[in-house]
Structures are given as structure tokens and as C-alpha cells.
Amino acid sequence: MTFKPRALLVVVTIVALLLTVFGVSAQDLPDLGGQTITVAVENAYIPFNFIDETTGEAAGWDYDAIGEICVRVNCVPEYIQTSWDTMLVAISNGEFDVAADGITITEERDQSVDFSMGYIAVEQILLIRIEEDRFDSIDAFVADSTLRIGTQLGTTNYNTAVGLIGEGRLQSYDTFGFAIEALVAGDVDAVIIDSTSGQGYVGANAGRVKIIGGSIQSDYLGFAFPEGSELVAAFDAALQSMIDDGTLEQINAEWFPPAEAAAE
Amino acid sequence: MDKSSDLIFQESAVRAKANSFTFLYTFPWWALILVLVAAFMFVTILSDTFYAATFDQLRAGVALTLTVSFVSYAIALVIGLSIGLIRAYPPKPAATLRGHVTGALRVALYNLATLYVSIMRGLPILVVLLIVAFVVVPAVRDAINTTFGTDIRIRGTSPESAIIALALTYGAFLSETFRAGIQSVERGQIEAAKSLGMNTLQVMRHIVLPQAFRRILPPLGNDMIAMIKDSSLVAILGINDVTQIAKLRSSNTFKFMETYLVAALLYLTMTIIGSMIVRWMERRLQTAQR
Numbered sequence: 177m178t179f180k181p182r183a184l185l186v187v188v189t190i191v192a193l194l195l196t197v198f199g200v201s202a203q204d205l206p207d208l209g210g211q212t213i214t215v216a217v218e219n220a221y222i223p224f225n226f227i228d229e230t231t232g233e234a235a236g237w238d239y240d241a242i243g244e245i246c247v248r249v250n251c252v253p254e255y256i257q258t259s260w261d262t263m264l265v266a267i268s269n270g271e272f273d274v275a276a277d278g279i280t281i282t283e284e285r286d287q288s289v290d291f292s293m294g295y296i297a298v299e300q301i302l303l304i305r306i307e308e309d310r311f312d313s314i315d316a317f318v319a320d321s322t323l324r325i326g327t328q329l330g331t332t333n334y335n336t337a338v339g340l341i342g343e344g345r346l347q348s349y350d351t352f353g354f355a356i357e358a359l360v361a362g363d364v365d366a367v368i369i370d371s372t373s374g375q376g377y378v379g380a381n382a383g384r385v386k387i388i389g390g391s392i393q394s395d396y397l398g399f400a401f402p403e404g405s406e407l408v409a410a411f412d413a414a415l416q417s418m419i420d421d422g423t424l425e426q427i428n429a430e431w432f433p434p435a436e437a438a439a440e
Numbered sequence: 441m442d443k444s445s446d447l448i449f450q451e452s453a454v455r456a457k458a459n460s461f462t463f464l465y466t467f468p469w470w471a472l473i474l475v476l477v478a479a480f481m482f483v484t485i486l487s488d489t490f491y492a493a494t495f496d497q498l499r500a501g502v503a504l505t506l507t508v509s510f511v512s513y514a515i516a517l518v519i520g521l522s523i524g525l526i527r528a529y530p531p532k533p534a535a536t537l538r539g540h541v542t543g544a545l546r547v548a549l550y551n552l553a554t555l556y557v558s559i560m561r562g563l564p565i566l567v568v569l570l571i572v573a574f575v576v577v578p579a580v581r582d583a584i585n586t587t588f589g590t591d592i593r594i595r596g597t598s599p600e601s602a603i604i605a606l607a608l609t610y611g612a613f614l615s616e617t618f619r620a621g622i623q624s625v626e627r628g629q630i631e632a633a634k635s636l637g638m639n640t641l642q643v644m645r646h647i648v649l650p651q652a653f654r655r656i657l658p659p660l661g662n663d664m665i666a667m668i669k670d671s672s673l674v675a676i677l678g679i680n681d682v683t684q685i686a687k688l689r690s691s692n693t694f695k696f697m698e699t700y701l702v703a704a705l706l707y708l709t710m711t712i713i714g715s716m717i718v719r720w721m722e723r724r725l726q727t728a729q730r
Contacts, residue, residue, distance in 0.1 A: 260691075261687055261690070261691035262691075262696075264691075265690075265691075265694050265696055268694065288694050326678070329678075329684075329687055329688050329691055330687075330688070330691025330692060334688075334692075347597065347678040347679070348684070348688055349597070349676075349677075349678040350675075350676060350678075350687075354574075354597075354676075355678075357574050358574075358596065358597045358678070361574060361578040361595075361596045361597075362595070362596075363595040363596050363597045363598070
């Protein structure tokens with residue numbers, strides 16, 4: 177047999193590459209050992225998770241982000257669709273390993289579930305009909321007692337709306353999809369929603385709804401886990417590495433309009 | 441001592457025993473359990489502040505639940521009676537030309553009524569609710585407003601839409617109940633009444649409908665109670681009935697058990713009172729018949 181220097185070079189390169197890849201992940205990130213984790217999603221919250229009209233497949237920020245997290249910490253996501261109003265209580269009962277639905281981190285919720293680090297800061301904004309001419313600011317909206325807000329029940333947006341205008345002028349739907357449809361049909365005059373999702377609905381209903389005013393309230397979004405879950409540390413490590421190498425920013429840029437993609 | 445008196449004594453002893461047992465057999469144990477559970481729940485509600493707050497919030501939805509249920513049911517009764525009357529007597533070929541004209545009208549009515557029943561009976565109430573709220577009501581309202589230049593403000597996701605949807609669905613069900621009741625009155629009675637000189641309206645008013653109504657009262661009562669339960673579906677439109685308030689409260693507080701126990705208690709109170717009213721009406725009609 178003759179000695180082939182080129183073959184050695186190839187072998188050395190491959191070994192070096194493998195060492196780099198596995199060495200880095202072994203050093204920085206926990207290894208979940210290929211564990212299957214159940215992920216609760218709603219598939220009704222653009223752009224986090226929804227059914228893509230053109231492909232008929234579930235898609236969105238959550239699928240991309242969790243897919244990438246699972247590549248980094250070696251797990252297999254199994255997505256399970258559930259309704260939003262029961263999602264957090266199901267998590268606190270340990271029925272899923274993690275919930276992904278653009279969930280705002282609040283003190284009250286933190287008492288029943290554990291949160292990952294905040295992966296994005298969002299503002300709550302008002303979505304209105306494109307032809308709306310009765311008001312042009314949030315203050316004007318609040319002042320006119322005939323105007324009504326639609327939102328999704330069990331959301332922080334609902335709580336913000338109660339604080340803003342009270343329950344009498346508020347109608348809460350099971351999904352934001354219903355609330356947006358009620359807005360377009362004229363049942364409500366505005367929908368209060370997180371800016372990330374609001375932008376998504378402006379895109380999905382181009383020419384029917386628009387955003388007004390500045391931010392009503394600013395919050396962080398995170399993934400929710402049953403209390404004491406060991407996955408929190410793994411997800412936080414993966415998220416931090418995705419922020420550090422710019423992957424999170426890329427995923428944000430794909431799903432959120434550039435102005436909103438200021439992740440912290 | 442002769443043996444016969446001894447036997448009689450034994451027999452009466454057995455009978456006395458049987459009588460004291462009969463009470464155990466016929467006593468409505470279920471009602472006792474129900475009353476005890478309800479009493480326990482009400483005591484809990486009175487003593488526990490969270491239950492009390494839940495009860496106060498959910499109670500606010502009772503008025504809407506009952507309004508939606510009873511208005512829908514009343515409209516459904518009118519629809520059911522009209523459609524039931526049309527469908528109880530299918531049109532038959534007439535002999536004269538004038539008969540053909542009214543015959544054509546009746547054929548059209550009969551087929552429209554059957555079409556309505558076939559469609560509405562085959563649709564889930566939830567689907568009807570969503571179609572009425574998000575499609576029919578906005579479209580009809582906008583069409584009327586643009587055609588006549590009016591400014592009608594009826595909203596799609598409103599109690600009015602819920603009532604329309606529930607009344608349309610239940611109207612189809614009730615029409616079949618009415619049809620069965622009307623057809624259960626023997627033809628001979630109708631012919632006898634006509635030979636006494638009554639016209640069709642009088643026959644219906646005095647002979648057919650009173651008997652039909654008495655026969656279908658139990659299923660009509662069942663449907664009224666079912667309507668109270670099905671009215672919980674209107675929560676999908678975001679209007680604040682008992683179920684919607686329970687959903688709002690449970691998703692905010694995470695206290696599902698407490699919230700839905702109170703909701704169940706409220707619904708049970710409404711349905712059991714409803715079934716008591718129905719039973720009272722049945723008994724009254726039976727006495728009136730005698």
C-alpha cells in the first residue's frame with residue numbers, strides 16, 4: 177500500500193471539524209440525549225405558530241426557534257396543538273414539557289409555571305380597520321365610550337384592555353383570529369395585541385387592518401415549563417448561544433418585521 | 441291454637457316488613473344526593489372567599505344565558521310549529537285548475553320547508569353559530585345598509601346572532617316534533633270535525649293542535665332544557681354568558697376546578713328548575729284532560 181498524503185489531510189480535516197462541532201456543544205450546552213419533548217402550540221397565533229395557508233402545514237417562529245434549540249441541546253420536539261385558554265394550566269399540571277405561544281412573562285403566571293429567559297421584548301398595540309377615521313390615537317380611543325376593543329381571553333392583552341377601558345367595552349374571543357375577523361366585520365373597533373403578532377395580522381390581512389398609536393405596555397415573551405423543569409436551563413443555554421451567534425436575530429428577521437426584531 | 445291464624449299472623453308480618461322496605465325502594469335517593477351536594481356547594485360558596493367571588497362573577501352571566509335560551513326557544517317554537525304544519529300534510533295532486541294553483545304554492549312551501557329542515561338538522565350548532573355571526577349577519581346588515589342607505593348597527597358576534605343561530609337550529613328539530621305530534625292525531629277525527637261543519641283552521645285550533653301539543657309536551661320540555669345547555673356554545677362569540685365568564689376567569693386565575701364547579705352548579709340549578717316546570721305543566725295538562 178502506498179501512503180496518500182491527501183487522504184490523511186481529508187481525514188484530519190474531518191476529525192478536526194467533528195471535534196470543533198462536538199467539542200463546542202459539549203463544552204457550552206447541556207445534552208438532553210435525544211429526549212423527545214412535547215411542545216404545546218396553539219396553531220392560531222400568527223406569526224408564532226399557525227397553519228400556513230399555501231402549504232397547509234404548521235409553521236411559524238416557534239417551530240423554527242424550537243427546532244434550532246433542539247438541534248443545539250439534542251432533543252426531538254413533538255408538537256401538540258391545544259387551545260390557549262387551557263395551555264398554561266396544562267403546563268402547570270405537567271401535561272406538556274414546554275409551551276410555545278409568544279407567552280408574556282408575568283409575575284402571576286410565574287407563580288404557577290417556570291419561564292425561560294425572555295427571548296424578545298414586545299409592545300402591546302391597537303389594530304384598527306384600515307378605513308377608520310373616528311379616532312387616530314389611543315387616547316382618543318379610550319375617551320370615546322362607544323368604541324369597543326376585541327381581544328383573546330386569558331392573554332395579557334385582555335388584562336391591559338381591562339385596565340385601559342374596563343370590561344364593559346371589551347369582548348374576548350377564543351383566538352385572535354376571531355377577534356380580527358370581528359374587527360373587520362365591525363363588531364369591535366380595535367383589537368389589542370402584541371406588536372409581533374399584530375404585525376403578522378397586518379401582513380395576513382393586507383389592506384384590511386392597520387396599527388395605530390405607540391406602545392401601550394412593554395413586556396418580554398418566553399417559553400413556559402412546568403415548575404422545576406430541568407429543561408429551563410437547557411433552553412436558556414440554547415437561547416443564549418442563539419443570541420450570541422446571531423441565529424435568533426435571523427429567525428426573528430424571518431418572522432417579525434425588521435423594526436420589531438430587537439431581541440434582548 | 442289452629443294453624444290458620446298463625447299463618448295469617450306470619451303473612452301480615454311479612455307484609456308489614458315489605459311495606460317498610462317499599463319506602464326504601466321508592467324513595468328518590470338521587471334527589472337527596474343532589475340536594476345535599478347543592479347544599480354543600482352553597483355553604484362552600486358562602487364561606488370561601490374565592491368561591492364567593494367566582495359565584496358573583498358567574499352569576500352575572502345567568503341573565504344572558506337565560507335570555508338567549510328562552511328567546512331562542514320561543515322563536516324556535518314558532519318556526520317549529522309553522523314548518524311542522526307545512527310538513528305534516530304533504531301536498532297531493534288536485535283535480536281542478538284552481539286546485540292546481542294552490543297545489544303549486546303548497547308544493548313550493550313543502551319543498552322549501554323540507555330543504556330547511558334537512559340542512560339545519562344536519563349542521564352542528566357551533567358551525568351554524570360561526571356562520572351566522574361571521575358571515576350571514578355582517579353580509580345581510582351591509583347589504584341592507586348600502587341598498588337603503590340605513591345605518592343599522594347589529595353586530596355579528598352579539599347575543600342577537602346567537603339567538604338567530606340557536607333558533608334556526610332548534611326550529612328544525614322542533615318542527616319534526618310538531619310534525620310527529622300533528623300526524624299522531626287520527627284522520628278520522630279530522631273528518632268527523634269537518635263533517636260537523638268546521639273549517640281547516642277550526643279543526644287545527646280545536647281538534648288537532650290541543651291533542652298534538654299534549655302528546656309532544658315531554659319532548660318539547662326536553663328540548664327546552666337542552667337549549668339551556670346548548671346556549672353555552674355562544675361563548676365562542678365572546679358574549680358573556682355563564683360559560684364565557686367561566687372561561688375568562690379560569691384562564692386568568694388558573695383555578696379551573698373551582699370555576700367550573702360553580703358553573704356546573706349554576707347550570708344544574710337552571711336545568712333542574714326547568715325540568716320541574718315542565719313536569720308541573722305535564723301534570724296540569726293531564727288533569728285538564730280528565
